[in-house]
Amino acid sequence: MMAISDEGLGLRERKRLRTRLTIARAALELFDRQGFHETPIAQIAEAADVSPRTVSGYFPHKEDLVFPDSEEAFQSLDQRLRERPPEETAADALRGWIESWVGEQAGLEEEQKLRRRIVAADEGLRAYEHRLMLRAQDAIAAAIARDLGVAATDLEPRMAAAATVTIFELLGQVLEPICDPGDEPRPRAEALEVVDRALLFIGAGIRALRAG
Amino acid sequence: MMAISDEGLGLRERKRLRTRLTIARAALELFDRQGFHETPIAQIAEAADVSPRTVSGYFPHKEDLVFPDSEEAFQSLDQRLRERPPEETAADALRGWIESWVGEQAGLEEEQKLRRRIVAADEGLRAYEHRLMLRAQDAIAAAIARDLGVAATDLEPRMAAAATVTIFELLGQVLEPICDPGDEPRPRAEALEVVDRALLFIGAGIRALRAG
DNA sequence: CTGCAAGTTTGCAAAGCCTGCAATAATCCC
């Protein structure tokens, strides 16, 4: 679910991470069984053996329980894009990041599947996920703008970035097109193939705009 | 704000529409002055001289107050796409719909500006707007799939549809890039130019995917 | 080991949103 990186951390930090993880796991489990709206925070708190107030402390919005490490992911993507060498394109950096990201998710297929199923069942959660993605969209737009030598607020990089973010969203659905329990996880290669097709789509779109 | 189509309607319907309009207008005004979150429903009710329960009756979610006629717009787009003649492409139908839609908005520039400013100021509203757009996305994906002779669930039409919906969202921002009071409304032609560039982008992407 | 500083958990309360229900009021149509 979340990368447990408790290296060189004091007891305090480790305990905090553990609590956070426990809560998120309990929530995911309950959401999957009963539905998001049908699961009050009080019940999650009970399952995680913690007070409701503590749940809200870790996860300001109930929806955050479904995307516990979006912040971490965004930071890593943003850094990857910013610190890419001058000769590497935004698309290459993005692809590289996705590759390593997908790699890090190894062993978490079950949780991913749960998450996908939960999100698929609730329109509001899909919108919330998109809201999280918007941050990535801005970072990607900035990176593409750097490639093209235009302002990040120009239509061109923004359209391309928006299309790119769309790919992320489709990616989740492609990886778990049928969200029934017990399905085998799709091979990683297939995910990357989708990414490559998406980047092809976007690259062609950009070229067309620049030519036209 | 909303198209007031009270032709051949009884007093009941007319009154209903009028009430709805009054509430939405009051809400928009207050949201703009104080902010979305800073405006409780009770205050809107007071301004519109109805009970809070009535507001919730007309607008199940508070956010709906900001997008009062999204349903109408979606229905009209969906119908336009479904009933397009066989020789008209999805892109053409879409462009035609946007053109007439933009035309219908004539005279509503002030409300549009208010709305844009309100939405721009709140991340949650942007996500909600996207949520509304997802319905259009499905309709567009189906239309593109029909063009291509593939299933609506295929990656190709879905990516193209997602990119298209993105255009709608950017369109609002392009039309009101600086959401300060008193700006002149952008000319309609400029909006259509954006649409054309967007369709160019998407068309090139689709061709690249089919070729590759 | 002891005790203080810093950080965490908890309960409580208040503000809001949203929904269902039943009573009341307005409108429609015969």
Added chain:
DNA sequence: GGGATTATTGCAGGCTTTGCAAACTTGCAG
């Protein structure tokens, strides 16, 4: 006019979210 339909309203209850202060745990220096 009068019964049927529909709109409006108040009320209650469940839920999320936030602030605040008290109680508790951990870290660390002496």
